[in-house]
Amino acid sequence: MSQAAQGIDLDTSLGYLLKEASSALRAAMEAVLRPLGMTVTHYSCLELLAQRPGLSNSDLARGAFVSRQSMNVLLQSLERDGFVVRPADEAVGRVQPTRLTPRGRSSLAQATEAVRSVEQRMLSGLTERDQGEARRVLRSLVASLRDPSGGVVG
Template sequence: MSQNGGGVDLETSLGYLLKEASSALRTAMEEVLRPLGMSVTHYSCLELLAQRPGLSNSELARGAFVTRQTMNVLLQALERDGYVTRPAEAPVGKVLPTRLTPRGRRSLEKATVAVRSVEVRMLAGMTETEQSDAFRILRSMIHSLRDGNDGT
């Protein structure tokens, strides 16, 4: 069935490979988070709040790479289910600082273990040098994509 013919140009594209790697990572994370009833964005939100308590909806959205509308829907669900808390009124401006509840922290702990195992697996077989290379290279890609937006 698979007539895997000659090599294909897509196989030499770094963009395609980046997408493939991201897809593999996402799939692996979904696999370990599904038994916990948690999506990747769900986990990302909790992890962000654990490391930077008091983040606003918009800041969380940027950190999880979704729109603030999407994060707002998620936060409302998390608040309703008692994983996070937000003040009824904004202390300053319209920004509502969000914090994890003990329940949210407990839920995150299990997820963190699962996600860390995925990251460890991903890095298996990579040397320290390769890991720092990867870091530098990915940062370069991100910077070039975002910065070189407007020729000038």
Template sequence: MQSPDRVHLPTSVGYLLKEAASALRSAMEAVLRPLGMNVTHYSCLELLAQRPGLSNSELARGAFVTRQSMNVLLVALERDGLVSRAEHASSGRALPTELTPKGRRQLATASAAVWAVEVRMTASFSDAERAGLGDLLSRAVSSLRAEDPAA
């Protein structure tokens, strides 16, 4: 098939993974832009809806960015009245964050749009294929993190 220590791009799982993630990101940004949001913006709100009280660092990990990046986003979201952060930590240094009603409303619109993108992406899949893709991706993540402390 191919030489054993070399990457063949068109059939490389890594390349296809990158391509799929890129296409998904583009599609998401296309539907989020008219709503005045970007992917990280939406991800932050979605995380907060499903797990209220998350701290800046936890949100950063969930959205796959650094806590510094998430922090500048949170400052903007708080300024726009979409989230509210605790003044001071009840324990440790983590400042729990929560959605405001305004944030919840904005998220509702965005979440529906993003869901439609996900549906379109997996439109040709059977239920078994959809579940299989999720399983394979999960295992790939586990394998990557197994021997590598980074990330």
């Protein structure tokens, strides 16, 4: 209570720790993806498409935590370089589904391997049970932040 009245203690704040962990993870991912000529958003887009083929530009933006506009320019370059296709005949209304090409799939394969090594290193100090706890806690944080009615005061 003594410290709480003044500011937010950065050494114990879960918010600060969250940002620290996320920043460290992003840096580690950038380090392994750079040799492959890929950025984190680039990789995220491909991974999303591999697991959920036909995702729209807006879907991909939400999944990669960037704006529609940013994802749009990324998709244009990915399409130009032959990693994805957006067949016009599959369009429903304004929505243009996106799919990986064989080239996009093989490019993703290398990246997935690299990212998996980072994730394994990140988890190296945690038991299976710890990881389950971490998932539960993080999901709770996200739900509480999204829910407008959430909060201590109601």
